[in-house]
Amino acid sequence: MSRQKTHHTKQFKLDTINYRKEYPDLTQVECAKNLGIGVSTLARWKAQVRDNDDDIPVISSGSYASEEEKEIARLKRELRDAQDALDV
Incomplete structure (x- = not known):
């Protein structure tokens, strides 16, 4: 059985990055678990925000x-x- 891909809104992604910044004492693993996303997803979104001047590119x-x-x-x-x- 294949896993369905979850699509998160741009705002959710930006809120996730802000959550990570607000709680620097939490590890990336703990943040991802609290938000119900994968660690690699959080890392990818962080990189996208860093590489795109605090924005996440979204392709409809x-x-x-x-x-x-x-x-x-x-x-x-x-x-x-x-x-x-x-x-x-």
């Missing part, structure tokens, strides 16, 4: 940063559909 559903990303998404869908057909 169906919007791609480049034509390459759009093509990759199309190919992934095509591969998934082919795998599903083989499973049947």
Whole structure:
């Protein structure tokens, strides 16, 4: 059984980073556990905020940063559909 991907809002991500800053005595693991997210997710969001002047870039559903990303998404869908057909 595959795990469904959770989509968090931009505000939730920014609030998470602020929570981490407000409680420097907590470890990153403790912060992630308190917020119900993975440690790697918290680390990724921290890096995104650091690299984007205290903001998190958000790509809406169906919007791609480049034509390459759009093509990759199309190919992934095509591969998934082919795998599903083989499973049947």
